[in-house]
Amino acid sequence: GSAEEDLDPYGFPPDLDPAALAAFNSGVNPDIYRLLGAHVLEIDGVRGTRFAVWAPNAERVSLVGDHNRWNGLRHPLQNLGSSGVWSLFVPGVEPGTRYKYQIRSRRDG
8 A cells, every 4th residue: 555545544633623513513514514524635744535424323433445445443433522423534545435434323233
């Protein structure tokens, strides 16, 4: 893999604005599309994709796709607390990469 693919995704702190998440929780963030989903960006000079999804009843959310051979154990997202949002920046993931979220519910597993 490339040097970016070898970087640890968990070495990058969540970069979602706490004020924007609070506005989302209050139902007054009309720009939530700028936070949720997949967004290619650069953090600390490293290009990759930030993934974020709202899954308030999840026990675990993982990113699966071509980049990790569809293995749900490789990239669990980070829970951003009471917002219900889960997020992870994955270095080296470029536009066009196929992916899904694997969600494990608290209720039924």
